[in-house]
Amino acid sequence: MYCVRNVTETVYWVGSSDRRLALFENLFPIPRGVSYNSYLIQDEKTALMDTVDSSVSQQFLENIAHVLEGGSLDYLVVNHMEPDHCALIGRLLELYPQMQVVGNTKTIQMIQQFYDADLEGRTLLVKEGDTLALGEHTLHFVTAPMVHWPEVMMAYEEKEKLLFTADAFGTFGALDGNLFNDEVDFETEWLPDARRYYTNIVGKYGAQVQTVLKKAAGLEISMLCPLHGPVWRSNLEWFINKYDKWSRYEPEEKAVAVMYGSMYGNTENAACVTASELSKAGIRNIKVYDISSTDVSELIAEAFRCSHLVLASPTYNGGLYPKMEALLNDMKALNVQGRTVGLIENGTWAPASGKLMRAALEGMKNMTVLEPVLTVKSSLKAEQAVSSVDTLVKEIAASVLAN
Incomplete structure (x- = not known):
């Protein structure tokens, strides 16, 4: 049975949560679990923004099938190549023979390092500033190297002003039905895990995060769509300011x-x-x-x-x-x-x-x-x-x- 949430009228959250996993990256305790977020854009051309971990593959594939309703999947945009976000690339290539994999040069190289997928004639290479028109929606690609892997990029959808942020603005914790930050008490229930996620996963790369924040400052953003945790559609500046402070290594509190x-x-x-x-x-x-x-x-x-x-x-x-x-x-x-x-x-x-x-x-x-x-x-x-x-x-x- 599918488990889908509308991000907007034509953009869907098709991810899933894992409450069984004890250690993220087999290292960090996650007593509240973790979510793996993926987003599907419906337009003249359909685009899936990243995949999920293999542990939630069945739910993920059912979610996609429900949204597509028998239609085709035209593009898979790979913003980040860690296996918890790309484990289903091979399966999607099999299920949707028309699908093109969108990524930068390092992305395609890493796919071939991780998997034996046949990518011949099925890749679309993009770089900083490139765009991909889907119909009414257009994706703009923003590179974010070392936030926190070298191939990382983000995608900005100009019509609905969505920024797909890869691992940035993510947090530990499974989603309990509520998808958006204003549906939960984020500061009380989520901030400690958001801080722990940032400091341990991305913390080393403050200078690179500062570079990306400067790029994002030039965009009109209505929502931050990370690969883990809630989607931000209100009070974005509060969370962006947290990232700014953490990445400058300034104390958050006296x-x-x-x-x-x-x-x-x-x-x-x-x-x-x-x-x-x-x-x-x-x-x-x-x-x-x-x-x-x-x-x-x-x-x-x-x-x-x-x-x-x-x-x-x-x-x-x-x-x-x-x-x-x-x-x-x-x-x-x-x-x-x-x-x-x-x-x-x-x-x-x-x-x-x-x-x-x-x-x-x-x-x-x-x-x-x-x-x-x-x-x-x-x-x-x-x-x-x-x-x-x-x-x-x-x-x-x-x-x-x-x-």
Whole structure:
């Protein structure tokens, strides 16, 4: 049975959602599932905008058949070649022998790398600025390399002012019947997953996102149609501003995220005491995370959201606690920058984690490490809480509360 939504009178959402998948890219937890969006334009010529993951193939093919009502599919526009959006290319070539695959040079190359599909005489190459007339609808192609793969492009439909954005403006989370952003409480229910999606999937490529945002600024856009998550038809500027801030690596909020690793609870205690004292100093936006039980994708999202971080780690085999080392590696890989950081180190005989965390942070851009590092030897003592913790808290609070 088909499951289709009208985006406009002649443009249809024909995608599907997967609530069974536990890990996106076999890496990121998705307890709310994920949607795979695909859109079909009905006109003198019909055009399908991307396909879906193989896990939802049956629903997807039934949706297309329902919209076409026995008609032909003329074009498949491939904006992005990740398998969760292109898995059905081969099947569609078989089902619709008239169909042409529309993509750029890199797109066609990647199709041949992934699949054994016979594309002889069935491709239409496009580049930046090219158009494809469907009748009343005309697609304009906008390249978006490294947002977040090199072949990525977007398509702007000029009649209804729709921008098909590939993975940009996407989010984790299955669609629960509601398709549009104004049908859900996006800021409460969806923003954390949108932030986590952007920061972990696209976060490394801020400069490339800025380039695309500048291109989009010249377009009159009525809807953003991403490949994951809700379609945006209202308050577009709010979400675009989020992307602008994230891609500039500017903190989303004046906030402190305390992230600690702890073997026996002593480093945890130091982190929690610090958080409590920050609250007494007037800081209200504080979150505390055990990095051993919090997925690193959530920690990265918080590093993008918050202006200030407190990193607390024991010394482990003369080095960093492995979970803290992994977090710092991910922060560097995903271009986290421009944050103010307080450090807490622990060690029973040779504390070294503070020096190692500092060295890792110095490998990132524009990171300010506050002085002094709070050094704990085995466990935090009352007199140390009064002196060293107080000193660190005053430095963090002064920085957060500064204009």
